[in-house]
Amino acid sequence: MKDRIYIKDLKEHVGKEVTIAGWVNVRRNQGKMVFFDMRDMTGRVQCVALPSHADMIEQTKEIRLEWVLKIRGLVNKRPDKNINAEMVNGDIELEILKIEILSEAAPLPFDMSLDGYNLELTAELDNRSLILRQQKVQAIFKVQETIIDSFREFMKKNMFFEFQAPVITPATAEGGAEVFQVNYFDKKAYLTQSPQLYKQIVVSAFERCFSVNKIFRAEPSSTTRHLTEIVSLDAEMSFIDSWTDVRDMAEETVRFILKQVEKKNGEHLKLLNATVPVMLSKTPTLTLREVQQKIFERFDRDVRGDKDTNPQDEREICEIIKEETGSDFVFVYGYPTRKKPFYVYPNAEEPEYNEGMDLLCRGIEWLSGGRRINDYNQLMKHVEIWKMDPEKIKMFMEAFKYGVPPEGGFALGAERMTMQLLGLKNIREAAMFPRDMNRIDERLGNEGY
């Protein structure tokens, strides 16, 4: 739009006539004058129709919330008594000289103002298009944008190659009930549950790779932690000396993301009343058995010998580590080899435990990964023990047939990280268009699906 000034830049135009464009955000009739706030993607500003412009008063009286306007106006300093130092543009206002209506809007079905906004999640999702205009809701996705972007930035800094992992996959050897089936011409195909095998293939050719991709889980679950479609941030690196190289890269990746969010999203964190978790210069790392021993000692609850952590274990070990060290993060590694996928690397000294790892924060798993088997014969042996059909992972096995360096990797869920970082109660709040067993945009089952 020609000659348009962004609202954030108005303060540089005090005393001048400018054109802005945006939505009517808040409206106040005050007898002889009409006040309303205008909103564009950069900020908000108070506009005023003065009694000296009777035509403007008349026109602004018709105007309603969410109408889209182009306004010609004069940027004025506010009188001292009206200055709001807390607010951006709290010391200026726009005196309206001319209004062009770009689009009208129907009356809003509920209060969208910052203070008045108070919908329950179902109503939010039933009105998703409108709700995306709400400041707090926008803040969530601005933070998510930074999370995903910073992941990419850190990967690129570290020479990881970005590839596009596929969504449609063939029947895999792992299979499982939690996979969505696609009618693929006259055949069956599936939605990917993880780019794991693909990133290992890519790493066998490009050394280091990452991808930002969708993964799908057909879990028939309606908990606050489940979505059927998830954004996965995946990394894989080769020429490692030890699984701890993967751990350290994962730690530095998360650290970089947190720092970028702090740097770029200060106002969003404040609006959502969120604080970035504490990451020490070296995050504590414990084996599963050490975790279980600590839980036993601290809470007198005996989970020693369990094959994995459950949600209570995860909450408790995070609590213990926070008390002991101040860290909100803890790495857990050394899970029973047979309880994890076939490609996870068994520890050389104790092969019944593996070099897979999870990064927990504030009671929940944020990231998982570890070292993978890179030797073809060892991999083939695992394929047999795991009772898999090597023909169904032929392309994957081919990569390892021709020489692959020691390697490992990790993955983070973007929605879960957004939710945990911002202290949201439900993961659906952290997905712009959340999919679950009961909803794809609209609630399912009402009609026609």
Next chain:
Amino acid sequence: MKDRIYIKDLKEHVGKEVTIAGWVNVRRNQGKMVFFDMRDMTGRVQCVALPSHADMIEQTKEIRLEWVLKIRGLVNKRPDKNINAEMVNGDIELEILKIEILSEAAPLPFDMSLDGYNLELTAELDNRSLILRQQKVQAIFKVQETIIDSFREFMKKNMFFEFQAPVITPATAEGGAEVFQVNYFDKKAYLTQSPQLYKQIVVSAFERCFSVNKIFRAEPSSTTRHLTEIVSLDAEMSFIDSWTDVRDMAEETVRFILKQVEKKNGEHLKLLNATVPVMLSKTPTLTLREVQQKIFERFDRDVRGDKDTNPQDEREICEIIKEETGSDFVFVYGYPTRKKPFYVYPNAEEPEYNEGMDLLCRGIEWLSGGRRINDYNQLMKHVEIWKMDPEKIKMFMEAFKYGVPPEGGFALGAERMTMQLLGLKNIREAAMFPRDMNRIDERLGNEGY
């Protein structure tokens, strides 16, 4: 890996002992000495076992192509007569002092060397994992990485917000036979054909948005131009004055991408013998009717009155414009309104033609887009004329009910752009893991699908 030097940096270590790690790329036995090239993600270097190190000669004799090695060696200047000025590291070689074998490899099924490599596409795809190590194949995906990355970079420079468009969609009003169906618990869902409606929703809240996302086409077609899973680069912008604002943004986006590819991928373009197409400072823009008239005049072929361009028209108009102006690009706009989707904006003076546009280059459409209807009542009228069920696009219609500025957008296919830019013969070469009606990694129909 500790103390590892990247091969590209070896020239800074002449006369010193260093450690490198990578794959055996080319191997030459020359009687008393053994030569082979090592490859890592940064480059290639010749390594030599000298007669003075008999143990090294013995060890290197066993070594085969694609083995993964860690080598301790001395960086030597080559004797003048052996310098290859054409090559990176053509003036140095690594004298092998110690070898650690990180992984062995099976004998290669075909010649992978730069000169010897000459597979047909089916064989390439049947051996995808191994083929991804070939230098020319890697070059394709390095260029594709730049295309996608530069798209993002340009969008961000221009204040577009990145969002994650969904893959799983409900039954849409547009429907069509070319959509993949997903068994979604006990319901039906579909794979998205385009993020069109979602990006319009997001723009109604964020002003400008973009996404890099997968789209799916169930066309039962095996041509060289069809994939079932595609990476789409999508942009949408509001507060436009005219559809030409969208055209100009599209043009500048493509220009930026081309410039970045030229800047970052010089060696890849050379390897693939590709030249970046010519974009003038202002790309010629023609209406569909002007295109048809020019074809009639130049080739004496009468397509005047056709409702759209066909592939021959696209080739011919590109040829004409190239002759007339030197431009490899041409914008075509003004298609019959009723032949395009309901949301495309009809021209105000001639409403039977719309403000949709395509950008053609070298005979093929690279990008399409245009202005969209932003007025709720006009949109609702189109929904009726197009005989669509507004209930099935309820969330989309909701956005427009509450005030949306004049807006438009565009989309590019990453694989098609890669193919056209590099002069590849088949779009499958431009997808790392191409999906079509006959293949998902392995060829379909052989077993178990």
